[in-house]
């Protein structure tokens with residue numbers, strides 16, 4: 246049985262791209278707490294209404310709320326998961342081990358990148374609203390401008406929190422909260438570091454070698 250993967254990395258460090266590749270080539274299921282929260286906002290559910298402002302400001306949503314949403318959207322009996330965007334702090338790391346994984350094997354993958362490079366990556370990120378494919382207007386443009394290569398949709402959108410004024414806050418929150426998470430996995434001997442500035446294929450190979 247392959248281990249579950251726990252992706253840790255600043256916004257824009259390439260977690261979503263690797264998750265999509267591991268999904269299509271290795272059968273992992275991708276669960277992103279950010280995506281789950283954005284879906285609640287789109288549905289205008291009471292949870293969505295509650296978290297919208299916090300997310301628009303680039304701050305973290307409460308631990309309690311996120312774990313409830315995560316638990317409702319996974320089934321560890323049937324799938325191997327990539328946890329993307331969870332955990333974001335030490336308490337979430339402990340909750341993931343104690344209440345979700347409960348002894349199932351898992352490896353944390355840290356996408357290391359110079360923070361200075363992320364602002365350009367994030368402001369140029371576009372996501373297909375219909376199939377979720379991620380583009381970057383600098384490094385991974387769609388073949389035809391404004392049209393998704395995968396599904397042909399013309400709905401390539403910028404996330405509300407990928408605007409420059411919110412990005413700096415998101416990066417600050419990441420830097421302030423992540424080191425206890427890294428130490429937690431490091432101390433347990435479950436941390437793999439990848440250089441997030443390498444090519445998509447090189448990063449994929451490194452992660453695959455740990456499976």
Ligand code: AMP
Nearest residue numbers: 278279300303304305306311330331333
């Ligand atoms: P992401 O798509 O991972 O960049 O997350 C977008 C936003 O969703 C974050 O800026 C937070 O407001 C919220 N969020 C996502 N995951 C978590 C989490 N594990 N804990 C708290 N807030 C989260």
